[in-house]
Amino acid sequence: MTFLEDPTLKDDSQEVPGLNALTREWLSAVGEDPDREGLARTPHRVAKAWQHLTAGYRETLADVVGEGVFAAEGSEMVIVKDIEFYSMCEHHMLPFYGRAHIAYVPNRKILGLSKFARIVDLYSRRLQVQERITTQVADAVQELLEPKGVAVFMEGVHLCMAMRGVQKQNSSTTTSAMRGLFRSDARTRAEFMSAVQGTLRGR
Numbered sequence: 555m556t557f558l559e560d561p562t563l564k565d566d567s568q569e570v571p572g573l574n575a576l577t578r579e580w581l582s583a584v585g586e587d588p589d590r591e592g593l594a595r596t597p598h599r600v601a602k603a604w605q606h607l608t609a610g611y612r613e614t615l616a617d618v619v620g621e622g623v624f625a626a627e628g629s630e631m632v633i634v635k636d637i638e639f640y641s642m643c644e645h646h647m648l649p650f651y652g653r654a655h656i657a658y659v660p661n662r663k664i665l666g667l668s669k670f671a672r673i674v675d676l677y678s679r680r681l682q683v684q685e686r687i688t689t690q691v692a693d694a695v696q697e698l699l700e701p702k703g704v705a706v707f708m709e710g711v712h713l714c715m716a717m718r719g720v721q722k723q724n725s726s727t728t729t730s731a732m733r734g735l736f737r738s739d740a741r742t743r744a745e746f747m748s749a750v751q752g753t754l755r756g757r
């Protein structure tokens with residue numbers, strides 16, 4: 555069997571429908587020959603890759619959290635740091651990526667730790683701006699847990715600013731969303747910021 559006869563080529567269930575044909579057109583538009591050997595499987599790969607990169611459109615918050623909310627006493631701050639994210643900017647459809655840090659002060663409900671990463675992925679795997687991911691993650695935690703406060707801080711590198719456009723290789727962008735105690739109480743906010751501060755570039 556040659557790789558061109560690979561049976562996985564016929565399984566298009568894991569691909570964004572229609573993207574295969576569009577990618578052939580895209581390849582032609584940028585001056586490529588979509589029929590040359592090296593590109594033969596590329597439209598399938600692109601359609602499959604974009605299934606993953608945009609999986610967030612096909613999932614809900616309830617899907618990713620499942621049974622992950624638990625009743626619990628205690629009201630000390632919980633911080634989940636350094637959750638890496640990968641997203642695609644909605645302006646250029648180029649990647650941006652970095653780390654998200656999430657904190658909350660519980661109010662009778664806590665969330666399974668892995669669910670914070672799943673929530674970040676849910677909103678990152680779409681066409682996005684970093685500010686919107688940040689507020690969507692904060693709103694999701696607020697909705698699920700009704701905590702005394704929630705904070706989200708994200709640090710991102712945008713390839714549309716590095717590979718093209720202004721072509722700045724060393725710039726990073728931070729965004730934050732503060733709710734409840736993190737907004738009203740400077741000490742709570744400072745405790746969170748001192749735990750997560752430090753630029754992505756500096757690490």
Ligand SMILES: Nc1nc2c(ncn2[C@@H]2O[C@H](COP(=O)(O)OP(=O)(O)OP(=O)(O)O)[C@@H](O)[C@H]2O)c(=O)[nH]1
Nearest residue numbers: 643644645650682683684685712714715718719720
């Ligand atoms: N606020 C925000 N802007 C973003 C994000 N990702 C990309 N951008 C910016 O979106 C803007 C789009 O600006 P336009 O002037 O419409 O597009 P453009 O001509 O390609 O802009 P340049 O990138 O400056 O060449 C640019 O300034 C990008 O840097 C993001 O997550 N948040």
Ligand SMILES: [Zn+2]
Nearest residue numbers: 643645646714
């Ligand atoms: Zn962009």
